Amino acid sequence: MSYPIEIILNRQLADCLAIPVFITDTSGNLLFYNEPAEDILGRRYEDTGEMPVEEWSTIFKSKDENGNLLDPGELPLVRTLHNQLPYFKTFWIESLIGKSIKISVSSYPIIGRNGVFVGAVAIFWSPSEE
């Protein structure tokens, strides 16, 4: 079984981009992340392959400007997966080694021509690049 072409084409686009991109299925399982996204995860796609949502969602902690943990329901990608709408948010993420970075995330649903929701994409970038 192969992924829907909407997912495949998003991967091919992500593969060509210099900004970090994450692609998930409708349950949030991580299907693909591109090379720039490897810096955020601290892992290589070549090594990990696809990752279940329980695994990749624990790799970094999301925090607000005061250092408080964010409710996962506030995160753009989670909201996109729930509501099938695009979202945007700037927040802080802390990796397993304790490194914090401010980050902006845009997410959008992948809805094919036939109207079927097949996954979501999250694009990360540093707010200083805005």
Next chain:
Amino acid sequence: MNITIRGVRGSIPTFNPETMLYGGHTSCLEVVEDDCLLVLDAGTGIQNLNLSPNLDVHRIDILLTHLHIDHIQGLGFFKPLFDSSKEVHIWGVGTKTKSLRARIGRYFSPPLFPVYFRNLACKLIIHEIDNSIFNIGPFTIQSQYIIHPGPTVGYRVQSPRGVLTFIPDHEPALGQMKLTNEISWLSGIELASGADILMHDAQYTREEYRMKIGWGHSAMEDTLQFAALANVKKLYLFHHDPMHTDAMLDEMLKGLKENTSYPFPFEMAVEGTRIEL
């Protein structure tokens, strides 16, 4: 399942002394089993089908992969459409904003064509499909979106006698340096998996493909690799470039045979070829 290749050319009908061997008509296959007639694509090759004794049936099903002109140009010249005793079913892809009827209707209207859709004499039934599975007579047919500009599907036609996969326009290597070996990331692979016959886009040589990335077609070498990954039993290289003469196609096939070693037989599709499954 009896398959007749009625048109093999891509892009534009190409008739000249240098294309007589492989043929100049655009995409069309005739598929028959148990008095059930399927027409895969309605390129100018459908003109050859007008003389087929297999047209002597009440119902005809036309399955369109997409609506680029080389795949529908013959539709307006298909005799059963103008025969009130016939029931013609057209299967194809609509979009969120335009129905299949409206999209084909752009072809069946002036200034492109003098006869409106609504004036066709046959009993016409339109079926919108996308990632679908449906039955026609002895056939179970799977359609699935594949990578090609605009809404495009490939077809897997299965009967008790075997599987034919028809993907005449396809660029699975788009955005990659070469075709991926990861099956789950390969467009169209499910349609082709284990097929007895695969008819697949092979419009370009590797060198030509480098100049035409994103045009929606495949390099011959990628098509061979795709067929290998799908474990097909036989491959026909299809949708010949209009600039490829018989001599060039002969030479390209020879080069592919000499430089590759795949476990399945492959050849260039030739107009008029009959295949029995």
